Amino acid sequence: MNELVAMPLERFPVTQLKHVRDLIYFDGPLLSEFRHKNGESYLYYWCDCNEQANRWMVFRVSEATLLRLTERILSLGEVIPRGSRDDFVYFLDMFSDGSIKACLVMPEAIPVDYLPAPSTFLEPLEPSPDTHSCSFLLEGEWSMKAIGDFTEAFNGVYSFVYEFGDMHSQEFATHSRWGKINHLHFFRDLTSAVPARDRPYVEAIQMFSPGFMRFSLNTKTAEQVIQCVKDFRSHDQGIISEMYFLRDYVDNFRESVFEEFFFSLSRIGSNSIKKLLQNFTVFNVGRFMEMFSEKNNLARLVLLFVGYVEVLLGFERDGLIVFPKSR
């Protein structure tokens, strides 16, 4: 292995790092993300080996840099090692008996043949269900109101998808009560119906541009939320015209019936809801329609859901957020 101009360390001083995911993998990891218990992220980048040890470059990296790397906004060459938050990187020689030889190296002293080619990027990453968290890259200026609007819309779509998306369709039967509730309380009830372990919480937020927002949540549901945004983006003309149609239908209907919120769904209304939901791949529309009784406020609920997705997409279109493209 290359001789390093380095400051030897008695031991690797960073403990309690937890493996999050592998970012490059072929017959073993080549670049991996770790997280310290204090929330800081570290990258382990494989550099070299001999018959006794594998050599890794390890450095602390900001979550925003990591997100820009995984979203392929930054190249590997821009992050390794320039993304280090410290003025040095660690080198670890990890031996087969489990022992580790650690040292500090200044970035300018890293051998050139230990670095990735400048303009190489990561491949799209597979979702990592074990992490139970999902981060979004924030760009531009975020007001407190914008944060509130975003989290509300995210929570609304997340809860709706959690309960009614195809992932939990087996549990539909247990939720017959959804057909009877008032839309005013629907999303509040819906949110509290998500089990605490899967409910989204804001885990960390950094508002400097580029910043990030990290939720702890069920990652599969988060993937489906992101899919809803993608679906809206792909079918926005059809969705928007159907939203207007359904809104007019609801407004006209409200004026002509006795009960303000509970009304019968006409065939036209049902078809419109089906057409609207068919744009979103995460739903089994037939099963979704079956679970609601004939008298309900389904049109309003669906409009609220689609409205929340539109809000999320609006943040992206305003250049405030980058939804993961790689998932």
Next chain:
Amino acid sequence: MEFKYAEEMALVDNCPPSNAVARETEAFRYVHEEIGNVRNFLCDCKLNPARKLAENKRCSGLGLSFFDSEENARKAFEYLRERNPKIGKSLGDKLALGHLRSEDGRMSQPNSKGHFDLWEAVGVEFADRFEIIGDLMK
């Protein structure tokens, strides 16, 4: 079929995957210069020292990596080398060609890059059945 690493495979869900099949095919594998090098046909879970950072829960870690064509093998190696220039020291910097038989084990379907895994049956040895056909660094 009895697998070489059956004990370890039993600890991983769906390993080998249900779509893995026994078949005959030409296969390309990265190897070190001496075809008899013991590292050439060891799955990455058994390599020592292993390039490993966390407990490996991947079924693929118990299989051997192959490619379905020379072109795909070279392309994938180049992709890795751009990202980790010394990768040849870990995987091997030569390309070997051999013929896999249905009794060698179960194979996954090649992915879009032509890569597939083989979960070896007990008693299978490859050193004599593969021949180095080229240098991956050129």
